[in-house]
Amino acid sequence: MPPANPRRDLRGSVAIVGASESNRIGVRPDASALTLHAEAAKNALADAGLGIKDVDGLFTAGVTSVQLGEYLGIVPRYTDGTSVGGCSFIIQVEHAMLALAAGIINVALITHGESGRSRIGGIGAGHRGIPPDSPQGQFEAPFGTMGPPTLFSLPATRHMHQYGTTQEQMAQVAVSTRQWAAMHPMAMMKEPITVEDVLASRPVCWPYTLFMCCLVTDAGGAIVMTRADMARGLQRPPVYVLGTGEGTEHNMVSMMADMTTSRAAKVSGKAAFEMAGVSQGDIDVAELYDAFAFTPMLALEDLGFVQPGESGAFVADGRTAPGGEFPMNTNGGGLSYTHSGMYGMFTLIELTRQLRGEAGERQVPNANVGIAHGPGGMFAAAGTLIAGNANSL
Amino acid sequence: MPSTSDGSVTQYAGPLPQPTPETQPFFDGLKERRLMVQRCEACGQAYYYPRPICPHCMSDYVHWFQASGKGRVYSFVISHRSRPGFEAPYVIAVVELDEGPRMMTNLIGIEPDPEVLRCDMPVEIVYDEVTLEVTLPKFRPVEQA
Numbered sequence: 328m329p330p331a332n333p334r335r336d337l338r339g340s341v342a343i344v345g346a347s348e349s350n351r352i353g354v355r356p357d358a359s360a361l362t363l364h365a366e367a368a369k370n371a372l373a374d375a376g377l378g379i380k381d382v383d384g385l386f387t388a389g390v391t392s393v394q395l396g397e398y399l400g401i402v403p404r405y406t407d408g409t410s411v412g413g414c415s416f417i418i419q420v421e422h423a424m425l426a427l428a429a430g431i432i433n434v435a436l437i438t439h440g441e442s443g444r445s446r447i448g449g450i451g452a453g454h455r456g457i458p459p460d461s462p463q464g465q466f467e468a469p470f471g472t473m474g475p476p477t478l479f480s481l482p483a484t485r486h487m488h489q490y491g492t493t494q495e496q497m498a499q500v501a502v503s504t505r506q507w508a509a510m511h512p513m514a515m516m517k518e519p520i521t522v523e524d525v526l527a528s529r530p531v532c533w534p535y536t537l538f539m540c541c542l543v544t545d546a547g548g549a550i551v552m553t554r555a556d557m558a559r560g561l562q563r564p565p566v567y568v569l570g571t572g573e574g575t576e577h578n579m580v581s582m583m584a585d586m587t588t589s590r591a592a593k594v595s596g597k598a599a600f601e602m603a604g605v606s607q608g609d610i611d612v613a614e615l616y617d618a619f620a621f622t623p624m625l626a627l628e629d630l631g632f633v634q635p636g637e638s639g640a641f642v643a644d645g646r647t648a649p650g651g652e653f654p655m656n657t658n659g660g661g662l663s664y665t666h667s668g669m670y671g672m673f674t675l676i677e678l679t680r681q682l683r684g685e686a687g688e689r690q691v692p693n694a695n696v697g698i699a700h701g702p703g704g705m706f707a708a709a710g711t712l713i714a715g716n717a718n719s720l
Numbered sequence: 721m722p723s724t725s726d727g728s729v730t731q732y733a734g735p736l737p738q739p740t741p742e743t744q745p746f747f748d749g750l751k752e753r754r755l756m757v758q759r760c761e762a763c764g765q766a767y768y769y770p771r772p773i774c775p776h777c778m779s780d781y782v783h784w785f786q787a788s789g790k791g792r793v794y795s796f797v798i799s800h801r802s803r804p805g806f807e808a809p810y811v812i813a814v815v816e817l818d819e820g821p822r823m824m825t826n827l828i829g830i831e832p833d834p835e836v837l838r839c840d841m842p843v844e845i846v847y848d849e850v851t852l853e854v855t856l857p858k859f860r861p862v863e864q865a
């Protein structure tokens with residue numbers, strides 16, 4: 328008899344019951360990072376039909392949960408500030424699930440807000456320098472490794488060398504994602520682009536050109552979670568948590584054991600699929616964090632949608648575009664919709680909308696089971712959520 | 721205004737490392753043009769960056785040794801944005817030393833051109849004396865015989 332998997336008992340035990348962005352996203356010179364959190368929290372709670380006083384579990388990253396709790400004026404009895412990069416909010420879905428399922432809390436609020444473009448509010452990721460006596464300050468920063476474009480790109484080069492992956496294939500990810508963005512009312516970039524446009528855009532850090540890099544925006548996002556029984560009594564169709572996973576590996580990308588695969592993602596994805604009891608072929612819609620064009624390609628491999636080295640060929644023919652057989656990043660992604668810094672929250676919001684069937688023009692037909700997944704830092708961490716609507720239980 | 725030992729005056733604007741007690745021997749070694757790395761006596765593996773407990777087996781029976789300074793390019797990128805101390809385009813690379821460990825570095829003495837640069841190309845260390853106090857380990861291609 329195989330050993331029991333304690334995660335299996337948690338399948339479907341909790342649900343996402345509210346999800347929203349801040350009032351507006353993109354360029355918000357009128358709002359600090361904390362206000363973006365607060366707007367999103369207010370909107371997500373309204374979506375759920377709940378109030379801030381109902382929240383007894385507070386989860387956030389970028390800012391601390393005490394900064395946020397003070398701003399929102401609440402006294403939660405459970406808090407989690409896991410902050411391992413952009414996937415932190417996906418990981419916090421797992422943590423909220425555990426606290427909800429244990430009965431410690433009844434309503435979990437997970438928020439994100441970042442003034443990535445306008446840099447207002449003085450807190451949040453990106454506002455902290457690298458201390459010169461930290462490992463990064465001693466062993467990476469002295470070589471001009473400033474910012475994600477110079478760091479997130481290193482695995483792409485190795486993947487190109489090892490598997491023959493091309494810039495054209497990466498460019499196709501940007502092209503397909505832009506087609507989805509054209510159908511999202513809040514997306515920043517909607518003009519159609521071609522592979523040639525992407526390759527001809529300004530070089531940022533080879534192998535990446537500008538259109539292969541995520542946007543830099545101001546945005547907030549939030550979700551609300553409850554146990555499944557309570558969720559069924561609320562106003563929106565519950566989006567059930569079927570499987571979750573998380574993992575961490577290195578911190579500095581130079582310490583990544585094999586740049587052609589993320590151990591963190593493999594640990595995270597395996598846990599989520601085993602808990603959900605579904606296979607890759609059961610996934611109707613995928614929201615895979617696209618900090619750069621190559622980022623979701625590696626996720627496709629590490630999550631088992633394709634074999635190692637095959638993601639380039641997989642995305643090359645527009646398979647992930649609207650009308651393709653593998654709808655991916657249906658909100659337009661970090662490449663074209665929004666990317667305030669820690670984008671993972673927006674994979675959760677879009678997955679919720681798709682599984683509720685409320686994504687409008689960009690709705691994937693018959694989307695019953697979907698996945699949200701992202702790395703944190705430079706493939707340092709990973710978080711995975713497999714969720715489904717009532718048809719998936 | 722700092723000056724290097726060859727007498728040239730420099731105003732280095734790039735980020736400088738600030739050693740901690742555990743990493744000081746590494747930076748001291750660079751100033752003497754020696755690449756000092758640690759090896760674990762318990763599991764036999766060399767590792768980088770410096771720390772007193774082996775990241776492979778958690779033994780604290782580790783010692784410093786002088787690495788050959790030879791290795792291969794594991795991966796690289798070409799940054800097109802100038803930064804303090806770095807005029808674009810410049811090459812950021814991860815080099816795998818012949819002894820095993822990998823380290824972040826810059827490739828110098830080669831065109832920053834993806835048609836010229838290759839993963840797995842052999843490289844050797846260059847000691848870049850950026851200030852009087854700090855020497856950084858950079859790498860250049862090994863001339864093919």
Ligand SMILES: [Zn+2]
Pocket residue numbers: 760761762763764765774775776777778779
């Ligand atoms: Zn050891």
